[in-house]
Amino acid sequence: MASDSEFIKIVGVEKSFGDNKVLRGTDLSITRGETIVIIGRSGCGKSVLLKHMIGLLQPDRGSVFVDGTEVTALRHRGLFELRQKFGMLFQGAALFDSLTVWENVGLGLIEHTDLSREEIRNRASEKLALVGLKGVEEVKPAELSGGMKKRVGLARAIAMDPEIILYDEPTTGLDPIMADVINELICSLKRTLSITSVVVTHDMTSAYRIGDRIAMLYEGKIIYDGTPDDVKCCGHPVIKQFVEGRAEGPIPAF
Numbered sequence: 001m002a003s004d005s006e007f008i009k010i011v012g013v014e015k016s017f018g019d020n021k022v023l024r025g026t027d028l029s030i031t032r033g034e035t036i037v038i039i040g041r042s043g044c045g046k047s048v049l050l051k052h053m054i055g056l057l058q059p060d061r062g063s064v065f066v067d068g069t070e071v072t073a074l075r076h077r078g079l080f081e082l083r084q085k086f087g088m089l090f091q092g093a094a095l096f097d098s099l100t101v102w103e104n105v106g107l108g109l110i111e112h113t114d115l116s117r118e119e120i121r122n123r124a125s126e127k128l129a130l131v132g133l134k135g136v137e138e139v140k141p142a143e144l145s146g147g148m149k150k151r152v153g154l155a156r157a158i159a160m161d162p163e164i165i166l167y168d169e170p171t172t173g174l175d176p177i178m179a180d181v182i183n184e185l186i187c188s189l190k191r192t193l194s195i196t197s198v199v200v201t202h203d204m205t206s207a208y209r210i211g212d213r214i215a216m217l218y219e220g221k222i223i224y225d226g227t228p229d230d231v232k233c234c235g236h237p238v239i240k241q242f243v244e245g246r247a248e249g250p251i252p253a254f
Helices: 046-053 077-083 101-105 107-112 117-130 146-157 176-193 204-210 228-233 237-244
Strands: 008-017 020-030 035-039 061-066 086-089 164-168 196-201 213-218 221-226
Touching (some): 008 046, 020 035, 020 046, 020 061, 020 221, 035 176, 046 061, 046 196, 086 146, 101 107, 101 146, 107 117, 117 146, 176 196, 176 204, 196 204, 213 228, 213 237, 221 228, 221 237
Parallel strands (some): 035 196, 035 213, 086 164, 164 196
Antiparallel strands (some): 008 061, 213 221
């Protein structure tokens, strides 16, 4: 078992897709129980980094460790066991339109446990209540608003009681009020369930609201990490341009 300060550890990870070098020696340590927000421009590799944590991608070089286990050395059964530590909220919620809400929430339990459908439905109802949704178990996703879909996706992410939740752009496509609802849910689940959260976003309002620590991914590397207050006061020209949302600066505006 790893120390709490290195619950997740990324060491020198490099990843290219053809000629596109996305990660160029990324290093990051994540403490058990914290919420770390990884910021950076769209397409900079934030989601690619998440996929390495859960073993969906293998690095060209470097290693990823989760609770002392080297993810990059695992195969098949080992990866399956590792992934049970994780829940994931996908950017578009990724709900199945043909399934009811409770079936979407309980999908992992249906596929990977021997629980009865009644037991799974009851578990799904409990998780839906945790994200502020009641009475929607039999509804189909097409009948839900964007914010409700996000909350159903979040209920599914916690359905199997994970130790870690990965959030891929959790507030994208939401109005400011619903975005704040999602931000509060992320904070609430951390307090209630003592979950380690890794959030990738370019939404600085969300980053400041939910993060214990914020790390900036730029040109394939983590160039800075610190508390939200540290980031607000940081004089690094790249970070300053990004967090202030200015076109002028070292980051090209294209």
